[in-house]
Amino acid sequence: MSLVKFRRMPFGNLITQDFFDMDDFFDNRGWMRNMVPVGFWNSKTAEPALNIRENEDNFEIELAAPGFNKKDFDVTIDDGCLNISAEKSSEKEEKEDNYTRQEFSYNSFERSLQLPDSVKEEEIKAKYNDGILSFKLAKKEEAKKAPPKKIAIS
Template sequence: MALVRWDPFREIDEIQREMNRMFDRLMARPAETDAYTFVPAVEMHDDPETITLKLELPGLNPNDLDIQATAEAVSITGERRFEKRSEDKGVTRTEFRYGRFQRVIPLPNRIKHDQVKAEYKDGILTLTLPKADSEKAQVVKVNVVS
C-alpha cells in the first residue's frame, strides 16, 4: 500500500471547482425560456397609519408601469425595454435584464385601496398605502358554554 501525502488545499480547490460547476449549471439559461427575469427589489415600512412600499425600478418609464391594489395586496407589472444600438466594429455585451416583470406583494394589513398614492423619483417607486379601519380593534366578549 502506497502512502499519499494529504494536502488540504487540494481538497479546497476541488470543492471550489465543484461549486463553480454547480453555479454554472444553475445559472445556465435555456434558449427557449426566460427563467431568470427581472424582479424589482422591495422595501416595506409599516407604521400605525400607513404601509410604505419602495420598489427599485431604475431606467423604467413610469408610464410603462401598471399598479393595481386590492385591500390585501399590491401588484406591480411593467416592462424594461431593450434599447437597440448597432455598432459596425466590435462586440456589444450587456448584463442588463430586459422584458416584462410582475411582482405581487401581500400586505400585513388591509388597506384603503382606493386611496393609494404613487410617486416615482430617481428610479424608486414609492407607494403610500393608508391602512383600513381595523376590525381587530373591536373586542367581543365570548361566553363559554359548559
C-alpha cells in the same frame, strides 16, 4: 397585520412557501450548479429589492427599479393583492457602408404583495422618483392603534 410577499408556486396550493421553497431547493442543489450557469435557477435575481415600513397611520413601500420610466409600470389591485410589473425594451441600429451594428435590451419584473385587511385599497398612492417606486397605503381607522385607556378602580 403585516404585508406578506405573495409568491406563485408551481404546484399551486399543494405546497406552501412555509414548508417548501422551490428557489431554495434549486439553489442548494450542488449538482445543478455544474450543469447550468449560477443564478439560472434563482428567480430572486429578477426581483427588485423591496422595503416595507409600517407606521401608525400607514404602510410605506419602496421598490428599487432604476432605468424605468413611469409609463413602463403597471400597478393593479386584484383580490386583495398589490401587483407591480414593469417592462422596458429598446433597440438601436447603426448602418454604415460595410457593416450593421444592432443593439437591443429587454428588462421586466413582477412583484405581488398580499395586502392586509387593514389597508384602504381606494387610497393607495404611488410615486416614481430617481429609480424608486414608492407607495403609501393608508390604514383603516379601526386598524390604527388606540391609545391606552385608563380604567378606574372602584
